Amino acid sequence: MAANAADHAGHMDAIYRTQRHFYDLTRKYYLLGRDRLIAGLAPPEGGTVLEVGCGTGRNLIEAAKRWPKARFYGIDISAAMLETARAKVAAAGLSERITLAQGDATAFDAAALFGVERFDRIFQSYTLSMIPDWQGAIREAAGKLAPDGRLDIVDFGQQERLPGAFRRLLFAWLGQFDVTPRTNLAEVIDSTASAQGLRARFTPLYRGYAWSARLTAA
Numbered sequence: 001m002a003a004n005a006a007d008h009a010g011h012m013d014a015i016y017r018t019q020r021h022f023y024d025l026t027r028k029y030y031l032l033g034r035d036r037l038i039a040g041l042a043p044p045e046g047g048t049v050l051e052v053g054c055g056t057g058r059n060l061i062e063a064a065k066r067w068p069k070a071r072f073y074g075i076d077i078s079a080a081m082l083e084t085a086r087a088k089v090a091a092a093g094l095s096e097r098i099t100l101a102q103g104d105a106t107a108f109d110a111a112a113l114f115g116v117e118r119f120d121r122i123f124q125s126y127t128l129s130m131i132p133d134w135q136g137a138i139r140e141a142a143g144k145l146a147p148d149g150r151l152d153i154v155d156f157g158q159q160e161r162l163p164g165a166f167r168r169l170l171f172a173w174l175g176q177f178d179v180t181p182r183t184n185l186a187e188v189i190d191s192t193a194s195a196q197g198l199r200a201r202f203t204p205l206y207r208g209y210a211w212s213a214r215l216t217a218a
Helices: 004-019 023-027 034-039 058-065 081-093 110-114 134-144 164-177 184-196
Strands: 048-052 071-076 098-102 119-125 144-154 198-205 210-217
Touching: 034 058, 034 119, 034 144, 048 058, 048 134, 058 071, 058 081, 058 098, 071 081, 071 110, 081 098, 098 110, 119 134, 134 144, 134 184, 144 184, 184 198, 184 210
Parallel strands: 048 071, 048 119, 071 098, 119 144
Antiparallel strands: 144 210, 198 210
């Protein structure tokens, strides 16, 4: 792992070493759009699904239950989060269908980690707002799509149709956890699609509270 990635891993471990124990209980109230993304994954039978930034494993567990004929994989840079994720996956009885590994979202060797080079579905749920090189994370994931594969993203939007006071309070609170909503997500999605020959879609959700994006391989 490169020095800057190792620094980021240590930083994430410091943030989540304690929070991971109650992360899922609190985040369900404001990480909106995650279950919408999971419901729309629709991987092919026997297909492969990768979550980049899998955290506690909550999304992978929900997705594996929703799509029982697919195989699931997850990477996270935080060893602390992966410890919690592995325990949760085991408790759910899904260790044979969900494989986890530590990896940097901006540069990871999927073949070495999982024995899988390309994925039918990849998703990034509320992780880009915590990755310094978030544009690189999008490019890296998009480059690992199988033919007809798809990358789905959901993250904080700019609250563009919500009261300004709400936006200021939310962003100030998120800043305490090093979370930075990405103002130019739509532009980066379009530029990545153009560079890699993909189709792009961008959709604001919940009056701009969240933004959803999709890149689809031709």
